[in-house]
Amino acid sequence: MDAQLNLVVIVGSTREGRIAPRIVDWLLPITRADGRFALEVVDLREAGLPAHLTDDVPTAASDYLQCLARADAFVVVTPEYNHAYPAPLKQAIDLGLEEWFAKPVAFVSYGGISGGLRAVEQLRLVFSELHAVTLRDGVCIPNCWTSFGEDRLPDGVDVAAKTMLDRLAWWATALRVARATQPYAA
Known part of the structure; x- marks a missing residue:
C-alpha cells in the first residue's frame, strides 16, 4: 500500500467572483505540510463535467470518475447559497456511485453567519446515501467576505484544519485497509 x-x-x-480559490489556496499548503496526503484538486468550474446525467460519459466525466475512484478521502470545499450547497456540486456528486463507497468526506464550508453549516448538513445526507463516511470535524468560515483574506483569518481555522486532517487520515487509513481486505458492496 502507498505510504501517502x-x-x-x-x-x-x-x-x-467566488471566494473558493482563496480558501483552497489557504488549505493546500496546510495539507501539503501535513505530509500524509497526495493531493488532487478538482475545481468544478474548470472540470468540464456534463450539466445533465446521461448514459454517455464524456471524457471529462470519465477522468473525474477515475479521480474519485483513486481517492482514499475527500475534502469538499463548499459555500452556502440560499441555505444549501451549489447545484454543480450536487451534479458532480451524483456522477459517481461506487467511487464514493466506504471513503471519508470532510468539509470546509463558508458563507454568511452560518459559515456554510446548513450546506454541510445537507451534504451529510447525500453522502450517507452513497455509503461514504462524513466527518464531524471540519472547517467553518462564517462571514467569509470580511473575515477571510490574505492578511486575515478567522480565529481557529488553522487548528480546525489540522484537526480535520488528523481525523481524515485516521478514517482514510482505516477504510483503505478495510476496502483492501474486504471489498465494500452496497
Missing part, C-alpha cells in the same frame, strides 16, 4: 493517502479536494463553487 490519496486526497481529492473538490471545489464546489462555480460562480463568478
Whole structure:
C-alpha cells in the first residue's frame, strides 16, 4: 500500500467572483505540510463535467470518475447559497456511485453567519446515501467576505484544519485497509 493517502479536494463553487480559490489556496499548503496526503484538486468550474446525467460519459466525466475512484478521502470545499450547497456540486456528486463507497468526506464550508453549516448538513445526507463516511470535524468560515483574506483569518481555522486532517487520515487509513481486505458492496 502507498505510504501517502490519496486526497481529492473538490471545489464546489462555480460562480463568478467566488471566494473558493482563496480558501483552497489557504488549505493546500496546510495539507501539503501535513505530509500524509497526495493531493488532487478538482475545481468544478474548470472540470468540464456534463450539466445533465446521461448514459454517455464524456471524457471529462470519465477522468473525474477515475479521480474519485483513486481517492482514499475527500475534502469538499463548499459555500452556502440560499441555505444549501451549489447545484454543480450536487451534479458532480451524483456522477459517481461506487467511487464514493466506504471513503471519508470532510468539509470546509463558508458563507454568511452560518459559515456554510446548513450546506454541510445537507451534504451529510447525500453522502450517507452513497455509503461514504462524513466527518464531524471540519472547517467553518462564517462571514467569509470580511473575515477571510490574505492578511486575515478567522480565529481557529488553522487548528480546525489540522484537526480535520488528523481525523481524515485516521478514517482514510482505516477504510483503505478495510476496502483492501474486504471489498465494500452496497
